[in-house]
Amino acid sequence: MFPPPLISDGRVNTMKKIAVLIKSIDQQYDGLCLSLGAFCDDVEIQMMVLNHEVADMDEAYQDNMEFFDEMKGQRISNHMANAEKFGFGHATIKEIAQRLREADLVIPF
Amino acid sequence: MADKLGILVGSDKFLGYVIQLTKAAYAKGKDIEIFFTGAGVLLTQAPNFKQLAGKAKLSVCDVSFRAAGLSGELPGVRETDFTTQATNAEMISSCDRYLVF
Amino acid sequence: MRVLHILKSSPDETVEKLINYLSETDDETTVQPLFSGTVDWLRLVDDIFAHDKVICWW
Numbered sequence: 270m271f272p273p274p275l276i277s278d279g280r281v282n283t284m285k286k287i288a289v290l291i292k293s294i295d296q297q298y299d300g301l302c303l304s305l306g307a308f309c310d311d312v313e314i315q316m317m318v319l320n321h322e323v324a325d326m327d328e329a330y331q332d333n334m335e336f337f338d339e340m341k342g343q344r345i346s347n348h349m350a351n352a353e354k355f356g357f358g359h360a361t362i363k364e365i366a367q368r369l370r371e372a373d374l375v376i377p378f
Numbered sequence: 379m380a381d382k383l384g385i386l387v388g389s390d391k392f393l394g395y396v397i398q399l400t401k402a403a404y405a406k407g408k409d410i411e412i413f414f415t416g417a418g419v420l421l422t423q424a425p426n427f428k429q430l431a432g433k434a435k436l437s438v439c440d441v442s443f444r445a446a447g448l449s450g451e452l453p454g455v456r457e458t459d460f461t462t463q464a465t466n467a468e469m470i471s472s473c474d475r476y477l478v479f
Numbered sequence: 480m481r482v483l484h485i486l487k488s489s490p491d492e493t494v495e496k497l498i499n500y501l502s503e504t505d506d507e508t509t510v511q512p513l514f515s516g517t518v519d520w521l522r523l524v525d526d527i528f529a530h531d532k533v534i535c536w537w
Binding site: 292293319320362363365366367369370375377 | 493496497500501504532534535536537
Binding site: 381383391392395398399401402403405406408474475476477478479 | 488518521525527528533535
């Protein structure tokens with residue numbers, strides 16, 4: 270379902286961009302697990318938490334989030350508290366839309 | 379080779395939509411793969427879940443299934459179809475279109 | 480790029496904003512609500528494969 274590789278500066282970029290959107294606190298843990306599980310050799314994952322502060326940051330969530338970071342996943346949120354407390358990159362809804370435009374696959378979870 | 383449709387089911391709210399879409403895609407000759415994860419595994423207990431059997435390749439996240447306190451056989455789901463999130467990654471890479479319900 | 484937006488439930492302000500922003504640069508945007516009116520599922524299958532990108536919102 271992905272478009273052909275983009276050629277830039279003579280290099281072929283075959284990385285596929287996947288954006289996982291998480292809007293509900295109820296889905297935040299499963300959404301993180303889904304984001305982790307979607308990693309492959311040729312995939313970039315952006316996990317975007319919308320409109321809410323990550324709640325109940327228990328050990329399991331913390332461990333998985335650290336693993337997500339080790340896998341070079343990008344954590345983005347439009348909620349400033351997630352940037353200030355948990356190291357998410359902050360983005361406005363408009364900036365998130367731009368990222369979705371560039372994504373090969375968008376998964377609202 | 380037929381178009382391949384991947385469906386991720388992560389919610390317990392939309393089984394009716396999943397069934398309708400699967401029936402239509404099956405009628406159109408599409409290959410369909412469905413992966414149930416998170417709260418979506420609860421839909422495996424619904425009486426109309428069996429309508430998916432034979433029309434799509436069904437897989438269930440084993441961790442989510444057990445975490446929900448579920449057990450036993452499911453129509454259209456073999457023992458080897460209780461899998462991990464890797465099934466979703468494979469579905470993402472192999473399907474022509476991918477939807478989330 | 481032709482983009483199909485499928486709405487499983489009534490879109491909130493965030494989803495509306497995202498679709499509007501995305502639509503600004505897409506060549507063609509189609510929005511298919513599933514929660515209201517009659518859905519032609521066979522046509523929806525055709526639409527899913529006829530569009531370059533499909534986003535199935537909440």
